[in-house]
Amino acid sequence: MAEMMHEERLCDVKWGTLALLGVLSLIFGIILLLYPGITAAVVVVLFGIIVLILAFLALILALMSTGGRATLLLLGAIVGFIVGIIAVLAPIVIGALLVIIIGIVLFMIGIVDIAIAVGEKAYPHRWLLFILGILSIIVAVLFWVYPAAGAVALFGVIVGIYFVIYGILGIIAGFALRSVKKQYCMA
Template identity: 35%
Template sequence: MTSPDVHDRITVIDLPKAWGLVVLRGVLAVLFGLLALVWPGLTALALALVFGIYALVDGIGLLVDAFRNPDKSNRGMRILGGILGVAAGVVAIVWPGITVAALAILVGAWALVTGITEIVAAFRLRKQIEGELLLGLAGLLSAIFGILVLLWPALGVAAIAAFIGVFSLIYGIVLIALGLRLRKLARQ
């Protein structure tokens, strides 16, 4: 069994390697947000497909991180978030005729679990890296968004698209900032 000091050093050394994955998640979130805002009249079908692709890629990213990151303390939450993301993506892609309310519940559940995972990770990383606040902020935004969507799933398609668009833009920008900070840490 390794001492906490050795474990912390290993995590700090390996964490910055994930910066590209974090930036990719952020860029995809920004693109998804822009699409939802620029094209608010998306049908539920198109919105479900676009969300499905985003959630699938994001879920795969979380699963890759869960198995590549040597920090096992938060692995279960990352695996849960990744599985939920992949499942939400597959359901939205395979069953694109999903109703707006069902899509909202799917999006809300995914955002809530992702947010909780990121908040937990930020708390665990606060002694190891600078910039954990950005991860915590991304998690808080995601969790709040998830709760709001779960509370009001019957909003119209345009309202859901705008809501998702604004959230995705902010969330993506925060993830990009975090990824760039991790990149800087990796170069040190």
């Protein structure tokens, strides 16, 4: 009975989604590796511009609101203007902060991938998820240890390599899942 439920769950998984995520990750990684010098600065400056726009919108909402909500919106607008201006004028500072935050996210992704690989005994080719988890944790630790250097290399080199490897393994995992589905699922 448990084996039948596992096969039904496996048949519901869309292998093409995993393979498509792998292809998109691979393309994104190659683009980042082709333009490493300008990628980090451009991304941080664009982040700063977006924050400035959001801060301006928060200021407008604060001026149109009343009570405690207006105060919170005004405070958010002020913080947004400060962060946005720093991001535009000194992208390395905000870049280092972003590196630390991205490191936290990558660490969590790694933990989840490893937990699935260890916990889902019937998951096909779960060793790939385990490797993805280890890769994510290693990159996260590197970001925490070298945040300033990571701000420069983050989007260009390290994340580019990460996405290339993640893309290749994602494509492999997608097609491996496809072959398993062909074997167990009728449709």
